[in-house]
Amino acid sequence: MRRVVALVALIVILGGASALLFQTSPLAQIEAWANQLLTPAQWALAQVSNGVREPLATLNEARDLRQENARLRQQLEQLALVESQAWALQWENQQLRAELGFKANFPELAFLPAEVISFDPLNPIQGVVIDKGSEDAVQPGMTVVTAQGLVGRVTRVGSKAAQVVLATDTTSAVGGVIVSSRARGIVYGQRRPDHLLMRFIPSSEQLTFGDIVMTSGIGGNFPQNIPIGRVVAVRQQEVAMFQEADIEPSVDFTHLQRVLVITNFTPLSLEIEH
Amino acid sequence: MQAAWWPLIPPWGIRPDLVMLLVVSWSLVVGVSGGLRWALIGGIALDLISIAPMGVATGSLALAAFLGGLWRRRPSGLGPRRLGQLAILAALYQITTLALLAAAGWPLDWRVSLQQASLPATALDVALLPVVYSIAERIHRLGQPAIQW
DSSP states (O other): HHHHHHHHHHHHHHHHHHHHHHHHHHHHHHHHHHHHHHHHHHHHHHHHHHHHHHHHHHHHHHHHHHHHHHHHHHHHHHHHHHHHHHHHHHHHHHHHHHHHHHHOOOTTTTTTEEEEEEESSTOOOOEEEOOOOGTTTOTTTOEEEEETEEEEEEEEOOSSSSEEETTTTTTTTEEEETTTEEEEEEEEEEEEEEEEEEEEETTTTTTOOOOOOOOOOTTTOOOOOEEEEEEEEEOHHHHHHHHEEEEESSSGGGGGOOOEEEEEEOOOSSSOOO | TTTTTTTOOOOTTTOOHHHHHHHEEEEEOOOOHHHHHHHHHHHHHHHHHHHSSTTHHHHHHHHHHHHHHHHTTOOOOOOOOHHHHHHHHHHHHHHHHHHHHHHHHHHOOHHHHHHIIIHHHHHHHHHHHHHHHHHHHHHOOOOHOOOOO
C-alpha cells in the first residue's frame, strides 16, 4: 500500500516537473519554433491532400452515378413498357365494355369478335380483311359491326380470313331510317371514311342536324337498328320528290381494328329460285 | 406492305400505290420484260388480298409497266419529259383500274370513284414517283457490272 502511494506521488511530481520544465526551458522554445516552421508545410500538405482527395471522390461519385443512371434508365424503360401495356389494356377494356353494351342491346344476335388484319390495297375500293373465316362459320353476306355501329358486309370468305366491303365503299347501299322521324332512305358509301350519303328520303320528311340514322332492315341484307351515323347536312330541292342528307358515320373507319361479325343473321336472297 | 403497312385508313381515304410506284419506276429503268415480270408478281399479290375481281390489279400494272418499258431511258434522268411520263403512267394505272373494275361487273360509281379515289391517288403517286424512280435508277446502276478498259 505504501508502495502504491509512493508510485502515484512520484508520477504526479514527475508530471508537474516536466510541465514546468517545458514551459520555461529552451526545449519549449525549440518546440514552438519547430511548430512555426512546420505549420505552413502541414497546411500545404493538407491542401495537396484535399486537392487529390476531392477529384478522387468525384471520380468515385461519377462511377456510382453512372451505374445508378444505367439502373434508372433500365427502370424507366421497364416502366415505359408497363405503361404502354397498361394503355393497351385500358383501350382493350374500353372496347370490350363498349362491345358488351352493344351486345346487350341486341340479345337476339350472335357476335363473333375479329381483328382487322389488312386493308384493301386498291384505292377505289374500301375494304378490309378480318382474321376469321369459314373455319369460324363466317359466310358471305354476314354483317360486320363495331360497338359504335355498322362497318360493312362480308363478301368473300377464306378458311382463316374474310374480306369485308365497308359501308363507305361506293358499291355499298344500306337501307337506313332516321330514328326521330322514322323517315327512310338508302345510305350510300362515298369512298370517304368520314362521309356517307343518304338518298331517297321523301321531301315531306323534316330532317334536323344531328338526327341519328340506323339500319332499317328493309332489303333484308342487314339487321334492324344498327347505328349508321348522324345527319350533318340536308339538301332539298323544291320540286324534287326526294331529299338527301350527308351522314357522318358513327364508326371511326380510320381506326378500324376490332370488329364483330353477326353470325346468326342470314341476309335475304332476292334472287328468284327456279 | 401496301395492305398492312398503313395500319389505318387516312382521313382523306387515300394511300400511295406502293406496288405501282415500284413497278412503273422499274419498267422505266429496265424495260418491258423486267417491268412486266414485276407487274405480274406484284399484281397477283395485290389481286389475292383485294376484294376486287381477280386480275384487276395485274392488268392495270401490266399496262402501266408495258408503256413504261417502251419509254425506257428516253430520256434518262428526271427532266420535265420524264416527269410527264411518270404522271401519265400514274394516271393510266388509276383509269385502267376503274375500267377493269367496271368491265368485271363491279358496281362502280365513276363520278365518285374518279373524284374521291383516282384523282387524289394520282396526285399522291405523281408526287412520290420521282423519288421512287430515282431510287430504282440508283439500284439498277449498282447492279450493272463495272466497265473495265
